[in-house]
Amino acid sequence: MEGNFDLAVIGGGPGGYVAAIRASQLGLKVVVVEEREMGGTCLNRGCIPTKVLLRSAEVFQEFGRCSEYGISASAVEFDYSRINQRKASIVKRLRTGVESLVRGNGGTIIPGKARLIDRHTVEVAGTRNTIIKAEKLIIATGSRPSKPSIPGMDGSRVLDSDQVLELKECPSGVVIIGGGVIGIEFATLFNLLGKKVAIIEMMESLIPGFDGEISGLLKASLESKGVRICTGSMVTGIESGASAVCSFVIEGQRQSAEGEIAIVATGRKPNTESLGLDALGVTLDRGYIKVNERMQTSIEGIYAIGDVTGVFPLAHVASAQGIVAAENAAGMDHAMDYSVIPSCIYSNPEIATVGLTEEKARKTNKDVGIGRFPVSTNGKSMILGEKEGLAKIITDSKTGEILGAHIMGPRATELIGELCVAMRLEATTKELSETIHPHPTVSEIIMEASMASEGRCVHVH
Numbered sequence: 001m002e003g004n005f006d007l008a009v010i011g012g013g014p015g016g017y018v019a020a021i022r023a024s025q026l027g028l029k030v031v032v033v034e035e036r037e038m039g040g041t042c043l044n045r046g047c048i049p050t051k052v053l054l055r056s057a058e059v060f061q062e063f064g065r066c067s068e069y070g071i072s073a074s075a076v077e078f079d080y081s082r083i084n085q086r087k088a089s090i091v092k093r094l095r096t097g098v099e100s101l102v103r104g105n106g107g108t109i110i111p112g113k114a115r116l117i118d119r120h121t122v123e124v125a126g127t128r129n130t131i132i133k134a135e136k137l138i139i140a141t142g143s144r145p146s147k148p149s150i151p152g153m154d155g156s157r158v159l160d161s162d163q164v165l166e167l168k169e170c171p172s173g174v175v176i177i178g179g180g181v182i183g184i185e186f187a188t189l190f191n192l193l194g195k196k197v198a199i200i201e202m203m204e205s206l207i208p209g210f211d212g213e214i215s216g217l218l219k220a221s222l223e224s225k226g227v228r229i230c231t232g233s234m235v236t237g238i239e240s241g242a243s244a245v246c247s248f249v250i251e252g253q254r255q256s257a258e259g260e261i262a263i264v265a266t267g268r269k270p271n272t273e274s275l276g277l278d279a280l281g282v283t284l285d286r287g288y289i290k291v292n293e294r295m296q297t298s299i300e301g302i303y304a305i306g307d308v309t310g311v312f313p314l315a316h317v318a319s320a321q322g323i324v325a326a327e328n329a330a331g332m333d334h335a336m337d338y339s340v341i342p343s344c345i346y347s348n349p350e351i352a353t354v355g356l357t358e359e360k361a362r363k364t365n366k367d368v369g370i371g372r373f374p375v376s377t378n379g380k381s382m383i384l385g386e387k388e389g390l391a392k393i394i395t396d397s398k399t400g401e402i403l404g405a406h407i408m409g410p411r412a413t414e415l416i417g418e419l420c421v422a423m424r425l426e427a428t429t430k431e432l433s434e435t436i437h438p439h440p441t442v443s444e445i446i447m448e449a450s451m452a453s454e455g456r457c458v459h460v461h
């Protein structure tokens with residue numbers, strides 16, 4: 001018996017560890033049970049390691065273009081094992097930080113696999129089996145990669161995202177099954193490293209759910225860099241021999257793509273099976289835990305947050321839900337607000353989006369206005385050597401209300417925060433365009449796109 005707690009958090013990802021810290025700040029005695037590493041998927045197998053690899057790939061690619069900047073360098077090479085070392089060191093540093101934040105706030109971390117025995121009892125199987133008693137529970141067990149049942153999916157050359165991040169050497173070429181966010185990030189990584197890349201996507205466009213114009217620009221950008229893109233293509237089988245050969249059907253024609261490995265990036269599934277939820281009567285929906293806007297499950301005193309709820313599987317949403325759940329568990333009354341959720345793709349150039357796509361906006365009763373500003377005319381982007389992309393702001397043209405914003409361009413993932421704040425404060429394009437932005441910066445494309453939506457863009461005629 002490990003002890004009695006006010007709150008037990010199952011899972012130490014960006015949902016769970018943030019919830020634990022917030023609950024500790026509010027005076028609760030908190031324990032986090034984590035069966036793998038603190039930081040969860042995000043820190044160990046997701047957001048962070050992928051971006052570390054992408055950063056090395058960007059630097060490599062920039063060196064390759066150094067003559068554009070008046071610099072000469074010969075024999076620019078990369079060493080994948082050293083790139084991996086940098087990844088491991090950053091992950092370790094951040095993980096240590098997360099652990100000390102949880103402990104520093106008074107929380108306890110218990111390693112092991114948790115299973116709920118009843119509403120107040122958690123059994124932990126680890127190096128030391130133990131029983132925890134807690135007044136309230138937050139389930140933050142996240143998700144894991146799932147592979148569709150296609151012949152050959154279990155072949156030795158077919159890897160999921162976890163396995164790709166463990167590769168010791170850079171593959172000579174990859175076939176990526178799935179052109180969503182994760183697939184595009186891996187495509188960008190290996191393309192920047194100079195490797196052969198093919199993407200096979202079942203839907204008619206890449207990054208389904210994103211703004212159609214941005215999706216089209218991304219496709220054109222990747223194709224211009226030599227990536228083979230097959231949309232509307234159904235994979236029928238994969239052979240793992242000397243290489244991975246992926247067969248698919250496009251417009252009724254059989255085709256194939258070959259690479260050293262195939263990467264499956266078609267989706268994830270929630271970690272709910274072995275938690276003992278059925279016995280407790282926690283309501284699930286296709287394996288995901290059903291929650292209300294206060295992050296309460298169907299059982300009083302049990303909350304669920306993050307990927308395991310199936311609501312926006314993003315680290316920043318998991319953390320926001322974690323704060324809401326912790327505050328409610330501590331007796332406050334806090335509801336989630338999903339009206340402004342940014343979503344980013346670390347492609348090259350980056351993509352960032354918030355709010356309605358043009359397609360969705362046109363389905364509302366509003367009089368939709370669009371303001372666009374191309375990256376190619378922005379001074380700072382030229383200085384950075386970038387010319388691809390645009391800022392696109394979608395408005396209700398009667399009121400100037402910002403319905404959505406989509407940016408493809410350098411530093412797009414940093415710029416989207418401004419639009420998030422604007423939307424949250426219900427700012428109009430008038431206020432955005434009259435806000436003096438610093439020069440020269442890429443952020444000026446937001447001001448110019450707002451001006452464009454009002455028909456008064458200065459730097460494009």
Ligand code: FAD
Nearest residue numbers: 011013015035040041042046047114142306307313314315
């Ligand atoms: P997780 O991070 O999955 O954490 C859950 C934790 O629970 C895990 O550590 C697990 O070991 C533990 N656990 C599970 N079951 C038990 C149990 N029974 N007992 C004890 N512990 C248990 N999101 C972004 O916002 N930005 C990005 O750039 C981004 N990039 C990504 C790239 C990749 C390749 C992947 C795969 C995902 C990416 N994501 C990104 C998504 C992001 O990682 C997830 O949305 C986020 O990690 C979800 O957080 P979570 O706390 O719900 O779950």
